[in-house]
Amino acid sequence: MNAGGVVMGIGSLRNPVVGYYSEEEKKYRSIKLSGTFELLSLNGNISLKEGKSFAHLHVTLGDEEGRVFGGHLIRGDVFVAEVYIGELIGEPLERKDMGGNNLWLWEAER
Amino acid sequence: MNAGGVVMGIGSLRNPVVGYYSEEEKKYRSIKLSGTFELLSLNGNISLKEGKSFAHLHVTLGDEEGRVFGGHLIRGDVFVAEVYIGELIGEPLERKDMGGNNLWLWEAER
Amino acid sequence: MNAGGVVMGIGSLRNPVVGYYSEEEKKYRSIKLSGTFELLSLNGNISLKEGKSFAHLHVTLGDEEGRVFGGHLIRGDVFVAEVYIGELIGEPLERKDMGGNNLWLWEAER
Numbered sequence A, B, C: 001m002n003a004g005g006v007v008m009g010i011g012s013l014r015n016p017v018v019g020y021y022s023e024e025e026k027k028y029r030s031i032k033l034s035g036t037f038e039l040l041s042l043n044g045n046i047s048l049k050e051g052k053s054f055a056h057l058h059v060t061l062g063d064e065e066g067r068v069f070g071g072h073l074i075r076g077d078v079f080v081a082e083v084y085i086g087e088l089i090g091e092p093l094e095r096k097d098m099g100g101n102n103l104w105l106w107e108a109e110r
Helices: none
Strands: A005-022 A027-032 A036-049 A052-062 A068-087 A094-097 B005-022 B027-032 B036-049 B052-062 B068-087 B094-097 C005-022 C027-032 C036-049 C052-062 C068-087 C094-097
Touching: A005 A052, A005 B005, A005 B036, A005 C005, A005 C036, A005 C052, A027 A068, A036 A068, A036 B005, A036 B036, A036 B068, A036 C005, A036 C036, A036 C052, A036 C068, A052 B005, A052 B036, A052 B052, A052 C052, A052 C068, A068 B036, A068 B052, A068 B068, A068 C036, A068 C068, B005 B052, B005 C005, B005 C036, B027 B068, B036 B068, B036 C005, B036 C036, B036 C068, B052 C005, B052 C036, B052 C052, B068 C036, B068 C052, B068 C068, C005 C052, C027 C068, C036 C068
Parallel strands: A036 A094, B036 B094, C036 C094
Antiparallel strands: A005 A027, A005 A036, A005 A068, A036 A052, A052 A068, B005 B027, B005 B036, B005 B068, B036 B052, B052 B068, C005 C027, C005 C036, C005 C068, C036 C052, C052 C068
């Protein structure tokens, strides 16, 4: 893979930890979920951050009652993962530090 | 872009408004959410409606506790958006008024 | 379609039934939802199972209050469906019985 990719998938995760970005605290808060969850949607992308491949992924997760939780994927043990990565052609997108707020974003003007 | 596209994305939205289509009322009801939400999934498409590009988008949104809300995207201020649009080749899909019910759909038989 | 596909979509489903895979029971539990729900995300794939095309799909569903439910899609009546299927090129992925646990998965080592 060169420039990066677009990621989609489904599956099942055990004990996932998701994040919510707090604008006041300027960082992600961790939300720990315990148990096994259906991975209902895995969406995001792969681009460059400090010269290395970096995946930015968001998830929705379903529990045994069909309730749904989610956030920015921090971690989770994979029970089942069926993931599609579409390769992006062209100049690589590169994440830049947006000024000490723990957000690394692409520059909008390219 | 010619014929239209398929849209996927993640990010963060402030004060999003989502819709739920009520079959009895034959229109979308608005659901206003306040605060900043992780945009967990943005899915939909771009096609033609009355000769112009029209985006039909559905979203799931996560709050600071990891709870998830969502619906048909009506509006929302973009805090962060990382969106992929896949161009569709071929004859453009065109939305038609389905008879005064505020639903503009593609014809199934093409 | 030869090898399979990647599926994405949005729409609206009536009376959907979703599943949650129980590791203890080694099978899917059914969760019946009644009413019409916005189909916020339809994600999954098409591959081979016992020589036939098989769709594995997960959904998130929004109700009239913007609350979200979801799981492995078992069934649901389509009110509106706007679905994209990306064809996968190459050798078909084939699902194998993982040993009597009602999970049919692709082999990770290919």
